[in-house]
Amino acid sequence: MKPRDHDPLENTELTFLLGMAFQLVLSEFVSRVDAAGYAELRPVHGLVFQALRDTGATSSELAERLGVTKQAAGQIIDDLEKRGYVERHPHPEGGRRKLVVLTDKAREHLSVAGRILHQLEGQLATRLQEAGLNLPRAELAAIIRTLAGDTIPPLRPLW
Amino acid sequence: MKPRDHDPLENTELTFLLGMAFQLVLSEFVSRVDAAGYAELRPVHGLVFQALRDTGATSSELAERLGVTKQAAGQIIDDLEKRGYVERHPHPEGGRRKLVVLTDKAREHLSVAGRILHQLEGQLATRLQEAGLNLPRAELAAIIRTLAGDTIPPLRPLW
């Protein structure tokens, strides 16, 4: 472990550091998930799976959780349905509603992706501890609370 | 300042915290820059201005720094040229090259945006210190170094 007492990165703007760290962590995660056989899935699909994992949701509810229009949500569902990750069922409360639920294939993906993510974060934690640092969870949470308060908006795949 | 000893956010994945913090900080920054009269500029334009600020660059060099094709860089330059932020000059070393340089209008924007960014980050630092925390510069730098080593790739406006 090479010492980096005065890494010039530490003088760059927090905003840049946040963006760079996020981009690198996510891209490493996506690479590993791709290598595990899920190259057809993009990060937004993981968000969809998490939003649907408990009880499923209608496409409009999903749209709200993703922060996109209901048409966009419908298109994503179309795509995932064709690939066998979700199914549209008649909604128990009737109406035109349809309940979108995960298939076993999607639940298996969630399990694999979750394991990969925690493995990656564990490796990062180890590296930081070797440098006498901890993962900055409390700091990031404080930044988020400062800017968003109690209602955290959706995480969106764009700047 | 409400105490948050067990903010559930601190139990969520680092990757999510990074993405959320980045998205919120950037979006607050963009809002303030818009309010200062620069609603026509997107974050990527700030990256362009920073890449060109010292000596300018050719569109191909700019493309490499942005991590996009030279055609995409050319399109961005076309747009900024129409709006009066950059100019294409004949390149001192000749060839078909053109040197893209900033106008005074762009340098003024850089100055305003820089002030806004440092103000925002200062406010965040103050808030965190009230909670006994510091901005996690060293931690973020360590994460970046772990995943990217010495060659930091371009920060790109997509997941």
Add this chain to the structure above:
DNA sequence: GCACCTAAGTAAAGTACCTTTACTCACCCT
């Protein structure tokens, strides 16, 4: 019990921003 409103879903076109493909042009080199 029928007209009306509302909300969910869908269809199609439009938009933003990028890439791919293909070309032109200036200089260099032998």
Add this chain to the structure above:
DNA sequence: AGGGTGAGTAAAGGTACTTTACTTAGGTGC
């Protein structure tokens, strides 16, 4: 002079979203 190399540009294609507009199921008021 002919040919290669690399910068720049033009045009079409692709992706993922939004906007506009429609259909349909069920509640609501009278």
